[in-house]
Amino acid sequence: MTELAHIYLGNILSNEKLGKRIISEPYLEVSLSPTDKGKGRIHTQTHCGLEIGIIKSRDWSLQEGDVLKTIQGQLILIHLQPQKVMVLSFTQLMCDSPLSLIHLGHTLGNHHWPIIVQDNKIYVQLSLDESVIEHTISHFKIPGLIIDYEWRLSDQILNFTEVNHHDQDG
Incomplete structure (x- = not known):
């Protein structure tokens, strides 16, 4: 089953509090291609194989270190592939x-x-x-x-x- 992530929490590179939260709480990681980062609907897999659906507005792009939260409350850390x-x-x-x-x-x-x-x-x-x-x-x-x-x-x-x-x- 695909978990949906649509709540943007911020970026660990610019938000120290969020960076500490990532260290202290369990989280999942995804690596996106540069072409995916601007899409409104992204289907991907975490590094451990869990399917994730990311829903966001197309008027902004995901960046390295962005954190989203799934409907189930799971934190998702975004990485961008070279x-x-x-x-x-x-x-x-x-x-x-x-x-x-x-x-x-x-x-x-x-x-x-x-x-x-x-x-x-x-x-x-x-x-x-x-x-x-x-x-x-x-x-x-x-x-x-x-x-x-x-x-x-x-x-x-x-x-x-x-x-x-x-x-x-x-």
Whole structure:
């Protein structure tokens, strides 16, 4: 039977009293993927195999150290799994290939692959098998383009937003 957790108590990293409560009371732990943390309904398992359903508003995301309480009164401690992202960087200035970059941006957007541009790098969320994304990007043969990967810990997770132009009024 799935236990439902819908009462948010706070975060042990910012609430000392809650941190002490976690130490003194029994609790269960779950590890969520970075893509799950913003969902309103999350079905997961604790580290010991108990099924948990988390219900929350979509207007905020779970963070490392968040604590929820189940209907039965059980405390649930949230952990975030590391996030693997594709990193596109360049060994040279891209003054000679602006059209290729525009086509690349169009293709990434057309496939609805969320990106973040930061510090002269393009971070691509791996929402699909990485080999498919890599093959699509390699097809452009952009000179100086390097495709690499990074693992980002919970305090470094990139918050990719999914903008869907089909949902906008206009």
